[in-house]
Amino acid sequence: MTRFVVNVHIVPRKGLLDPQGKAVADSLRTLGFAGVHDVHVGRHLVLDLEAADAAGAERTVREMCGRLLANPVTEDFEIAGIRPA
Amino acid sequence: MTRFVVNVHIVPRKGLLDPQGKAVADSLRTLGFAGVHDVHVGRHLVLDLEAADAAGAERTVREMCGRLLANPVTEDFEIAGIRPA
Numbered sequence: 001m002t003r004f005v006v007n008v009h010i011v012p013r014k015g016l017l018d019p020q021g022k023a024v025a026d027s028l029r030t031l032g033f034a035g036v037h038d039v040h041v042g043r044h045l046v047l048d049l050e051a052a053d054a055a056g057a058e059r060t061v062r063e064m065c066g067r068l069l070a071n072p073v074t075e076d077f078e079i080a081g082i083r084p085a
Numbered sequence: 086m087t088r089f090v091v092n093v094h095i096v097p098r099k100g101l102l103d104p105q106g107k108a109v110a111d112s113l114r115t116l117g118f119a120g121v122h123d124v125h126v127g128r129h130l131v132l133d134l135e136a137a138d139a140a141g142a143e144r145t146v147r148e149m150c151g152r153l154l155a156n157p158v159t160e161d162f163e164i165a166g167i168r169p170a
Contacts, residue, residue: 049118
């Protein structure tokens with residue numbers, strides 16, 4: 001088994017309300033950043049885990065997202081990168 | 086002015102406690118993912134904003150991180166990507 005570091009982005013599904021993103025956008029405009037159109041706030045996870053190979057690490061992390069890390073109703077996830085630890 | 090989409094990762098500074106990451110790692114092990122060594126949980130922001138060029142968009146987002154988005158004591162941020170909207 002080899003150790004891999006997997007980066008995952010979990011973001012609110014497009015089209016759903018993102019109240020945290022809206023609050024951040026409003027705060028930025030209040031601070032004077034007038035050019036802000038839109039902000040979305042999601043989670044960035046860095047997982048350090050053992051797997052036989054990179055494909056196995058990706059499979060495991062997709063299962064983790066489905067079972068615990070992402071809300072299947074309101075969120076989308078993407079594997080942003082996999083590298084040996 | 087052009088619209089740019091900027092991706093930012095904001096993560097707990099290395100060496101500081103990351104209780105949320107530890108809780109996620111423990112939950113994953115409880116679910117049977119025995120190969121998990123470590124998890125870090127940060128934020129993934131997607132900003133849609135106007136700027137003269139990509140360098141200007143990056144400068145603006147760095148200033149936003151310093152003034153509002155990241156906690157300068159406990160967090161590090163990195164610009165993960167800039168593309169025209």
